[in-house]
Amino acid sequence: MISNFCYDVYTVFWRDWVVFKKIFFKFLCSRMITPFLYIFAFGIGLGRNVSVDGGSYLSFLIPGMIALNSMNISFNTIAAPLNMARIYHHTLETYLISPISGAAFVFGKVLSGTVRGLISSVIIVLIAELLGVHLYLGGWFIPVLVLNCFVFAALAVVAAMTIDSHEEMSSFSTYVLVPMSFLCGTFFKADSFPEIIKWSLSILPLTPASSALRAAANKMPVEWHWPVIMAIYFLIFFSYACHLLKMKKEE
Amino acid sequence: MIKIENLTKRFGERIAVAGIDLEIKRGEIFGLLGPNGAGKTTTVRILTLLSKKKSGSVKICGYDIEKDSERIKELIGVVPQHMSLDQDLTGRENLVLQARLHHLKNKAAMEQRINEILEFVELTDRADDKSRRYSGGMKRRLMIGMALLHKPKMLFLDEPTVGLDPQVRRKMWDLIRKMNEAGMTVLLTTHYIEEADQLCRRVAIMNRGRIIAVDTPQKLKEKVGRVVVEHMEADGMINNFFDNREQAASYVAGLNSNATVREANLEDVFIELTGRRVND
Numbered sequence: 094m095i096s097n098f099c100y101d102v103y104t105v106f107w108r109d110w111v112v113f114k115k116i117f118f119k120f121l122c123s124r125m126i127t128p129f130l131y132i133f134a135f136g137i138g139l140g141r142n143v144s145v146d147g148g149s150y151l152s153f154l155i156p157g158m159i160a161l162n163s164m165n166i167s168f169n170t171i172a173a174p175l176n177m178a179r180i181y182h183h184t185l186e187t188y189l190i191s192p193i194s195g196a197a198f199v200f201g202k203v204l205s206g207t208v209r210g211l212i213s214s215v216i217i218v219l220i221a222e223l224l225g226v227h228l229y230l231g232g233w234f235i236p237v238l239v240l241n242c243f244v245f246a247a248l249a250v251v252a253a254m255t256i257d258s259h260e261e262m263s264s265f266s267t268y269v270l271v272p273m274s275f276l277c278g279t280f281f282k283a284d285s286f287p288e289i290i291k292w293s294l295s296i297l298p299l300t301p302a303s304s305a306l307r308a309a310a311n312k313m314p315v316e317w318h319w320p321v322i323m324a325i326y327f328l329i330f331f332s333y334a335c336h337l338l339k340m341k342k343e344e
Numbered sequence: 345m346i347k348i349e350n351l352t353k354r355f356g357e358r359i360a361v362a363g364i365d366l367e368i369k370r371g372e373i374f375g376l377l378g379p380n381g382a383g384k385t386t387t388v389r390i391l392t393l394l395s396k397k398k399s400g401s402v403k404i405c406g407y408d409i410e411k412d413s414e415r416i417k418e419l420i421g422v423v424p425q426h427m428s429l430d431q432d433l434t435g436r437e438n439l440v441l442q443a444r445l446h447h448l449k450n451k452a453a454m455e456q457r458i459n460e461i462l463e464f465v466e467l468t469d470r471a472d473d474k475s476r477r478y479s480g481g482m483k484r485r486l487m488i489g490m491a492l493l494h495k496p497k498m499l500f501l502d503e504p505t506v507g508l509d510p511q512v513r514r515k516m517w518d519l520i521r522k523m524n525e526a527g528m529t530v531l532l533t534t535h536y537i538e539e540a541d542q543l544c545r546r547v548a549i550m551n552r553g554r555i556i557a558v559d560t561p562q563k564l565k566e567k568v569g570r571v572v573v574e575h576m577e578a579d580g581m582i583n584n585f586f587d588n589r590e591q592a593a594s595y596v597a598g599l600n601s602n603a604t605v606r607e608a609n610l611e612d613v614f615i616e617l618t619g620r621r622v623n624d
Contacts, residue, residue, distance in 0.1 A: 097447065104444040112432045183428040187490075190392055191445035192417040 101193040105201020106208075113209065120170075120209070121216070128162040128217055135280060137224070145282075148311075155221045155228065156307040157279035159214050160241055164299055167210035167242040168249045168270060171202050175253035176262050185341070195338035199250050199331060206246025207239060214238055233320070234309035240323045241302040247330035248298075254337035278303035298326040345370045345498060345529050346391065351400035353386050360386040362553035363400065368531055373524050375544030376533040377610060383553040384533035385425055388502050391531070392422045405497055418446070421491030425502040425533075427483050431476035435467050435486050438475055439493060446494035457493060465489040465519065481512035488519060492528075499523065501532040505539060517543055537611045547610065551618045565608040568616045575603035583612060 113120065132154065140150030178184040188198050221228055228234070256262050276283065277299035283291050294300050301319035308315045346368040353361040361383045368374045376384045389395035391402060393413050402409045404416050430438055439458045448454045462468045465485040470478065475486060484504065491499055501520070505513040513536075520543055524530055534540055540547045541561045548558040557564055569585025571592040576582070585608060586592040596603045 100444075100447065100449065104441070107444065108430070108433070108441050111437055115432070182431065183424065183426040184430050186394060186424055186426075186428055187430070187442070188445065189394060190417060190420075190422050191442075192414055192447065193445055 098194065098197050101197035102201045102204065104193070105188070105198050106204045109202070109205035110208070113205075124166055124170075124213055125216055127165070128158050128213075129220070131158055131161075131280075132217075132220065132224075149226075151224060152226050152311075153307070154280065155217065155226050156310045157303045159217050159238065160277075160299060160303040160306050161274050161279045162217060163210035163214050163238060163242050164245045164273070164302070165270065166213045167206035167245040168252075169266070170209045171206040171246050171249035172252045172265075173259070173262055175202065175250060176256060176259065179253060179341075180257065180259075189338075189341065195335045198338060199247065199334045202250050203243055203246040203331070206249055207242035210242035210246070211238065228310040229312045230310075232309050232312070233305060233315040237302060237305040237309060237315070237320060237323070240320060240327065241299075241306075244298050244302075244323055244327045244330065247327055247334055250334035251330050251337065254334065254341065273297055273299040278307075296322060298323060345405060346531070347401075347403045348387075348391075349401045351387065351390065351402060352398045353383075353390060353395065354398050359553050361390070361397075364550075364553075364555045366548060366555060366558070368529065370529050371524070371527065372545040373520065373530040373532065373543050375540040375547040376531065376550055377535070377537070377540040377547050377614070378533075378550035379535055381552075382550040384535075384550055385502055387550075388500050388531070388533055392420060392424075392500050393417065394422075394424075418494065419497045421494070421496035421499045423484075423487045423491045423499070423501045423504055425506065427480075427487070429475045429478075429483055429486060429490075431474065433475060434472050435462070435475050435478070436471040438486060438490060439471075442490040442493050448494065461489040461493055464492070464522075479512075481508055481515065484508065484516060485519065488523075492523070496528075498529045498531070501530060503533055503535070505534070505536065513539070537609055537614075541610055549610070549614055549617060551614070556617050557613065561610060564610060564613045568608055568613050570608055572606050572608050572612055573599075573603050574606070575599055575601050577601070583615070585612070585616075 132151070136151040136154045140154065143150040145153040175185070218228055218230070252262065252265050256265055276294055277297050278294075279299070283294050283300070286294065301322045305315045305319040346366070348364060348366040350363045350365060351361055352359070352363050364387065376387065378384050386395065390397045391404065391409065393409060393416065405419050407415050407419070409416060430441065433441065436458060439461060440454070443454045443458060448457060459468070462471050465488055467482060467486055467489065470482065475483065478486065488504070504520070505516050508516065517539070520530060520532070532543065544561060546558065546560050547564060548555050549564070550556070557567070569587055571586045571589050573584045573586065573592050573595055574581060584595060586595065589605065592605050596605060
């Protein structure tokens with residue numbers, strides 16, 4: 094049973110990996126433009142003379158960019174293609190009529206999104222090195238980064254299974270991902286917001302990711318509740334995605 | 345092979361399948377013929393575990409579709425109505441994906457089986473091209489190949505030749521006959537009269553969610569009359585049915601208008617049973 098489950102997860106991942114290899118350079122070019130622009134515009138252009146917690150703004154910004162970018166990549170590389178597969182191409186049915194479990198399918202997609210999120214994060218780390226920002230990648234850094242990718246890849250499956258058109262998918266990004274991108278501790282700390290807003294932002298999934306990556310990258314302690322909040326989000330999104338897949342079979 | 349009892353399916357208030365009973369025997373090509381909206385695809389989607397029934401019982405090879413769904417997935421192959429190929433993959437990669445999904449884990453055995461399938465569906469030369477570049481007929485052949493990969497006992501073809509030109513359609517019929525001769529039981533849905541007539545050992549005529557007749561094409565036609573005389577009256581085209589050409593000729597001799605004498609077909613059966621054409 095477990096070996097079949099792992100095999101099935103890898104099958105789902107394999108398909109996405111085969112496609113990813115074919116578009117690797119296109120992926121690199123198109124998906125990395127936004128973080129590059131943010132780093133150069135805010136980190137160097139605007140933040141050259143800004144200091145945060147005694148360090149450069151660029152050092153503050155880069156871990157936030159890694160959190161933001163891995164969120165966007167993990168989500169977008171799964172959500173839109175899976176949504177199209179369900180609604181337009183009907184290729185999701187190939188998986189529904191095969192003997193693989195819903196959980197294997199969802200986890201395979203989560204792994205696909207995570208790998209792409211991690212690859213894009215490596216590029217930002219390399220850019221950071223070139224700009225003289227040295228991140229510590231040990232300790233909690235990689236586990237938190239992986240968990241961040243897991244959370245948003247699982248959310249991507251939920252979105253793909255619930256949103257009924259391509260147009261609405263981009264609205265989802267606008268209403269859910271874009272606000273988190275700016276407000277969840279990526280570009281600036283949320284300390285100056287009123288308490289109720291600060292508290293609300295602190296429980297959104299990207300906030301603990303930004304905070305934990307920033308702390309880990311600077312060899313500071315990672316608060317225990319940050320990865321716990323992220324893990325809870327992952328479990329909720331993953332379970333709901335499996336449930337949606339089961340409901341799809343019962344339409 | 346398949347036993348269906350009192351199968352019902354609703355979408356909200358609309359009854360899509362209204363208590364149908366059907367039995368499909370091992371080794372036959374069985375056709376489900378009816379117009380768009382008759383409930384054919386809904387029935388097939390229930391049988392292929394893509395949709396849940398409201399009530400009734402369905403057994404495939406003795407297995408219940410609700411209790412034994414995982415076992416049934418190993419026994420059936422499905423070619424859905426939509427072109428559902430993964431168009432980012434080549435033909436071969438689509439087959440590898442299908443093999444992996446059905447747990448054909450041994451690499452050498454998988455490769456051998458894929459090569460056999462490619463030869464069977466005549467796509468060996470184009471196996472490594474992206475499937476988005478295939479013609480409609482090639483895509484459909486690849487989908488049939490994918491459905492056959494894991495050696496199912498039963499094949500479901502939902503409108504297998506829709507959108508294909510006549511020449512390609514006939515090639516598809518040859519492929520279906522070849523599979524059946526190799527022992528495959530086939531259930532196909534179609535709204536093409538000729539397809540049901542040419543391919544199927546037995547046909548169920550379906551209309552508005554109900555099965556209105558089941559028999560061999562020949563016996564269904566005999567129920568209305570083997571020979572048809574078509575002639576124009578003031579009200580429009582009239583069809584009269586006769587058991588043989590002599591009776592038809594004698595009727596024609598008494599007409600004042602031009603008439604066409606032809607063999608009865610399944611559309612005539614459908615019209616007589618329902619009062620409407622299959623393509624209405």
